[in-house]
Amino acid sequence: MSNSIKNLTLKIWRQLGPTVKGTFETYNVEEISDEASFLEMLDYLNERLISEGKTAIVFDHDCREGICGTCSLMINGQAHGPQRGGATCQLHMRTFSDGDNIVIEPFRAEAFPIIRDLMVDRSKFDRIIESGGFITAPTGGAPDANLIAIPKPVSDSAMDSAQCIGCGACVAACPNGAANLFTGAKVAHLNRLPQGQPERFKRVEAMVETMDEYFGSCTNHGECEGACPKEISVDVIALLNKDYRKAKFASRKDLAR
Amino acid sequence: MSLTQDLLAQNTVQLNSKIPLGSIEDKWDNYKADMKLVNPGNKRKFKVIVVGTGLAGASAAATLAELGYQVDSFTFHDSPRRAHSIAAQGGINAAKNYQGDGDSVNRLFYDTVKGGDFRSRESNVHRLAQVSVNIIDQMVAQGVPFAREYGGLLDNRSFGGAQVSRTFYARGQTGQQLLLGAYQQLARQIGLGGVRLFNRTEFLDVVTVDGRAAGIVTRDLVTGEIESHAAHAVVLATGGYGNVFFLSTNAMSCNVTAAWRAHRKGALFANPCYTQIHPTCIPQSDDFQSKLTLMSESLRNDGRVWVPKNPNETRPAHEIAETDRDYYLERLYPSYGNLAARDVSSRAAKRLVDKGQGVGPLKNGVYLDFNEVITRLGRDVVQERYGNLFEMYERIAGENPYEMPMRIYPASHYTMGGLWVDYELQTNIPGLYAAGEANFSDHGANRLGASALMQGLADGYFVLPYTIGNELAPMLGKTIPGVDHPEFKKAEQAARDQYNGYLNIKGTRSPDWFHRELGKIIWDRCGMERDEQGLKQALSDLPALHEEFKTDLNVTGDGMSLNQTLEKAGRVDDFFQLGMLMCRDALSRQESCGTHFRTEHQTDEGEAKRDDENYCHVSAWEWGGDAMSPNLNVEPLEFEAIHLATRSYK
Structure with missing residues (x-):
C-alpha cells in the first residue's frame, strides 16, 4: 500500500552548457509517494520549479520501462542508482527512506560531454556502430530465413549480448571511461552468429579503433558489469579482445605478403 | 442512397487511392511491373527526407540510401536507436508457414482484415501479408537473434486473432531486436555517407510549394535554432498519437506533432477515433x-x-x-x-x-x-x-x-488512425509520404497483436523504396525550390512566432498540467466506450481548456537553448487540436466497429454492432482553418476478395 517518503534533500548538478561551469544546487522534496518512480519525483520537482518561475532541470528520459536506454543519471555515485539490473526509470522511491540525502549527477566521462544539467551527449556510441556494428545485408537479397540453422545455445548467447540498451552506464561507471562493455556486447552479438562471420575481423578492428579514438582503455575493473541495467557479462570483453588480437595477426600476415 | 454515398458526393478533396488493377493476388506485382524507375546513376540526384527513426523510418532511410538516393534522416532523440518501436514485446507476424499448420499469405490477409473489423483497405493489407515473409528473411540476414528450436530452425508462437502459429519473437524484446537491426543498417549508411543524420532535431512543419511537398522546417533541440531543409520527397515515419490520453504505454516523447502539422498544411487525417486500448x-x-x-x-x-x-x-x-x-x-x-x-x-x-x-x-x-x-x-x-x-x-x-x-x-496503447495515404503510402499532398503507425492504412478499426512491427518494416523496407521511385522518376532534371524560397521563410517565421508565443504567455500552468487535464477528458469521453452525450460534452470542454492553454500557459527558460518545457508546449498544443478531431470523428461514426465502441450501437451481448450500409468507409478529415471546423471526406471501402461478415471469436 502506498506510503509517503518525507523530507528528502536532493543535490542536483546544474550546468547551462558544455563550456559553462556547473554547480550543485540543493532542493528539498517534503513528501513524495513511495509508488512514484525516481523520474516521476524529478517531474514533480520540475513542476514546482516551473510554478516558481524557475527553469526545469534537464534530464534525458523516454520509454520509462527500461528498454530505450535514454535515461541516465549517477545517483549517489552509482550509475542508474542503487538497484542492480535496472535503468534509472525503473528505480522507485520505495528504495529510499525519510530524510535521505540524494546526490544526482550526469554520467561523467570525457567522451560524454554535458549538454545541459543532467543531459550528456552519447553520440560517440553511434560512431562505434557506424564504423562496423552491423552485418552488410542490403534490403532485398536475403535468402530464406530457415536456410541457416543456428544452434539454440549460439542464438541464445548472441541474444544475451544483443540486449544492450546503449545507455552508457558502463562508461560512466568505469574509472577509465572505457566503452569496452558496449563495444564488446555488439561484437559478441554479431561475431557469434553464422551471418556475422564474413565481416568478423574487419568489424572488430574497425569498432575497436573507433572506440579507442574517443574512450579510455579497459583495465578489467569490472565496474561496467555491475552498473549494466541488462547485466551483460564482462565475458564479452574477453571475446572482443580475442577477436581483435586475431584480426591484428591476420592483417599482419596480409601486410607481410 | 447510403450515407457513404451521400458523404462521397460532398467530398472537398479528390481522393484517389490508386489501387492497381488485377486480382488481389496480382495487384502488387502489377504495380511493380508498371511503375517508373530511376536509373541507378540518377538516384543520387534526388534527395529524400525521412522524419523518424523507428522501424519504418530507419528501414526506409537505410534502404533508400542503399539504392543510391541522398537521404537526410531526422530524429528528436539523441540516437536513432531510441525510437519507441524498441518497447514492443510480443513479436512479429509473417505468413511463413514454418509450422506447417495451414498458414498462407491469404490467411494472414484474411485475419488482418477481419481483426480490423472490415474497416481497412483490402489491397494494402494483402500487400502487407505478401511482403511479411521477406521481412523475416531480411531481419535474420541482419543478425536479429530470433528464438530458435533445438534443431536450429526458427520458433513461432501464436497470438490473439489467429488460429496458426506465425509470430516470430526474440524473448520479450522483439521490438528492441528488430529496431536495432534496422538501426544498424541505418548506421552503416551513415558511416558510408549515404545518410546524413540530424539527431536531437524536431520536425516543426512541412513546406509546400505549388501544392507539392518541398521540404521541412526543424528546430535544433540543443541550440533552439529553426532551420529549413529542401528535398524531392518527404517521408513522415513519426509514430502514433496514443499520448493524447496523457497516460498511455507510449514513451514520454511520442507525439502527434509531425502528422498534425502536415494535416494543417493540407494532408488529410484518417479515422482518428480508432485508438487501441x-x-x-x-x-x-x-x-x-x-x-x-x-x-x-x-x-x-x-x-x-x-x-x-x-x-x-x-x-x-x-x-x-x-x-x-x-x-x-x-x-x-x-x-x-x-x-x-x-x-x-x-x-x-x-x-x-x-x-x-x-x-x-x-x-x-x-x-x-x-x-x-x-x-x-x-x-x-x-x-x-x-x-x-x-x-x-x-x-x-x-x-x-x-x-x-x-x-x-x-x-491506451496503439493508434490505428493517422495520415490518409493511397496505395503508394503517399498522402494527398504530392511528395509527402506517411509510413508505419503514422499512417492509417492497414489495421482498420483494430490491430492484431504482433502486426505493428510487421507493418512498420513492410512500409520501410518493401513498399516505400518502390513507390517513391515511381513519383521521382518524372522529376529528373527539374529544379526544386531551395530553402531560400519564400514559403520556407514564411514557415520558419511562423514556427519562431509560435514558440516565442508560448514563452510570452507567462501564465500559471505548466504544459504537463494541461496535458494531464486534456488526457482525462479524452479518456473519459473518447476512451473505451463513447456515446453522443459524452462526445458532445468533450467537444465543448476541449476548446475551453485549449483557450485556457493559450492564455494561462507557463513556459520558463528561453527559446535559444535546450528547453524541454518549451518542446512539450508545442506537442500539447497539437494534442489539443487532435483531441477535438478524435471526438468529432467518434461522434460522426454512428456505429461500433473494432475499438470504436459507441454504447448506442451494441448487440444484446454487448458486442460491437457495425453498420456496413452507412459506414463502410474511411473518414478522412481536411483541416478547415481551425480545430473545430474540419471537413469530412470519405473513401468508400470495397471488399472484393473477402465477404463482409460479423467479427466473432466465439
Whole structure:
C-alpha cells in the first residue's frame, strides 16, 4: 500500500552548457509517494520549479520501462542508482527512506560531454556502430530465413549480448571511461552468429579503433558489469579482445605478403 | 442512397487511392511491373527526407540510401536507436508457414482484415501479408537473434486473432531486436555517407510549394535554432498519437506533432477515433504517474481475472473467500473466459471499476490471479513461463505476484488512425509520404497483436523504396525550390512566432498540467466506450481548456537553448487540436466497429454492432482553418476478395 517518503534533500548538478561551469544546487522534496518512480519525483520537482518561475532541470528520459536506454543519471555515485539490473526509470522511491540525502549527477566521462544539467551527449556510441556494428545485408537479397540453422545455445548467447540498451552506464561507471562493455556486447552479438562471420575481423578492428579514438582503455575493473541495467557479462570483453588480437595477426600476415 | 454515398458526393478533396488493377493476388506485382524507375546513376540526384527513426523510418532511410538516393534522416532523440518501436514485446507476424499448420499469405490477409473489423483497405493489407515473409528473411540476414528450436530452425508462437502459429519473437524484446537491426543498417549508411543524420532535431512543419511537398522546417533541440531543409520527397515515419490520453504505454516523447502539422498544411487525417486500448497494463498508482506499463497479454493464458463482489471489500486478496469473488470474464464469456478479445475484456473491467468494485489503493484495477495455476503446476513451471514478467511487475508495483494477485487495468496503447495515404503510402499532398503507425492504412478499426512491427518494416523496407521511385522518376532534371524560397521563410517565421508565443504567455500552468487535464477528458469521453452525450460534452470542454492553454500557459527558460518545457508546449498544443478531431470523428461514426465502441450501437451481448450500409468507409478529415471546423471526406471501402461478415471469436 502506498506510503509517503518525507523530507528528502536532493543535490542536483546544474550546468547551462558544455563550456559553462556547473554547480550543485540543493532542493528539498517534503513528501513524495513511495509508488512514484525516481523520474516521476524529478517531474514533480520540475513542476514546482516551473510554478516558481524557475527553469526545469534537464534530464534525458523516454520509454520509462527500461528498454530505450535514454535515461541516465549517477545517483549517489552509482550509475542508474542503487538497484542492480535496472535503468534509472525503473528505480522507485520505495528504495529510499525519510530524510535521505540524494546526490544526482550526469554520467561523467570525457567522451560524454554535458549538454545541459543532467543531459550528456552519447553520440560517440553511434560512431562505434557506424564504423562496423552491423552485418552488410542490403534490403532485398536475403535468402530464406530457415536456410541457416543456428544452434539454440549460439542464438541464445548472441541474444544475451544483443540486449544492450546503449545507455552508457558502463562508461560512466568505469574509472577509465572505457566503452569496452558496449563495444564488446555488439561484437559478441554479431561475431557469434553464422551471418556475422564474413565481416568478423574487419568489424572488430574497425569498432575497436573507433572506440579507442574517443574512450579510455579497459583495465578489467569490472565496474561496467555491475552498473549494466541488462547485466551483460564482462565475458564479452574477453571475446572482443580475442577477436581483435586475431584480426591484428591476420592483417599482419596480409601486410607481410 | 447510403450515407457513404451521400458523404462521397460532398467530398472537398479528390481522393484517389490508386489501387492497381488485377486480382488481389496480382495487384502488387502489377504495380511493380508498371511503375517508373530511376536509373541507378540518377538516384543520387534526388534527395529524400525521412522524419523518424523507428522501424519504418530507419528501414526506409537505410534502404533508400542503399539504392543510391541522398537521404537526410531526422530524429528528436539523441540516437536513432531510441525510437519507441524498441518497447514492443510480443513479436512479429509473417505468413511463413514454418509450422506447417495451414498458414498462407491469404490467411494472414484474411485475419488482418477481419481483426480490423472490415474497416481497412483490402489491397494494402494483402500487400502487407505478401511482403511479411521477406521481412523475416531480411531481419535474420541482419543478425536479429530470433528464438530458435533445438534443431536450429526458427520458433513461432501464436497470438490473439489467429488460429496458426506465425509470430516470430526474440524473448520479450522483439521490438528492441528488430529496431536495432534496422538501426544498424541505418548506421552503416551513415558511416558510408549515404545518410546524413540530424539527431536531437524536431520536425516543426512541412513546406509546400505549388501544392507539392518541398521540404521541412526543424528546430535544433540543443541550440533552439529553426532551420529549413529542401528535398524531392518527404517521408513522415513519426509514430502514433496514443499520448493524447496523457497516460498511455507510449514513451514520454511520442507525439502527434509531425502528422498534425502536415494535416494543417493540407494532408488529410484518417479515422482518428480508432485508438487501441490494451487490457493488461499496470494501473495508475498516484497522481504523479507519468506513464503506464504494459504487461504481456500472454499472462491471460494462465491468470484468472476477478474482482470482489462487495464494493466495500477491505480484506487483502488472499483472505477473500472464493464465494465472495466475481470471476466476471468466466461468468460473462464462458467459452473464451479469461482470453476474451482485447476490447471486450477491457470494457468489462471498466464497467466493474466504474461500479466501485475496483481493487488496489485507488480502486482502479482488477485482479489477475495466478494462485490456481501455481497450485496446479507448481511455482517452477510458472516461473519458467512468466518469470521475467513477474519480476517486472514486482519492480514497478512493489508486490510479489507469486503471493498477491497482480492488479491490471486497460490503457491506451496503439493508434490505428493517422495520415490518409493511397496505395503508394503517399498522402494527398504530392511528395509527402506517411509510413508505419503514422499512417492509417492497414489495421482498420483494430490491430492484431504482433502486426505493428510487421507493418512498420513492410512500409520501410518493401513498399516505400518502390513507390517513391515511381513519383521521382518524372522529376529528373527539374529544379526544386531551395530553402531560400519564400514559403520556407514564411514557415520558419511562423514556427519562431509560435514558440516565442508560448514563452510570452507567462501564465500559471505548466504544459504537463494541461496535458494531464486534456488526457482525462479524452479518456473519459473518447476512451473505451463513447456515446453522443459524452462526445458532445468533450467537444465543448476541449476548446475551453485549449483557450485556457493559450492564455494561462507557463513556459520558463528561453527559446535559444535546450528547453524541454518549451518542446512539450508545442506537442500539447497539437494534442489539443487532435483531441477535438478524435471526438468529432467518434461522434460522426454512428456505429461500433473494432475499438470504436459507441454504447448506442451494441448487440444484446454487448458486442460491437457495425453498420456496413452507412459506414463502410474511411473518414478522412481536411483541416478547415481551425480545430473545430474540419471537413469530412470519405473513401468508400470495397471488399472484393473477402465477404463482409460479423467479427466473432466465439
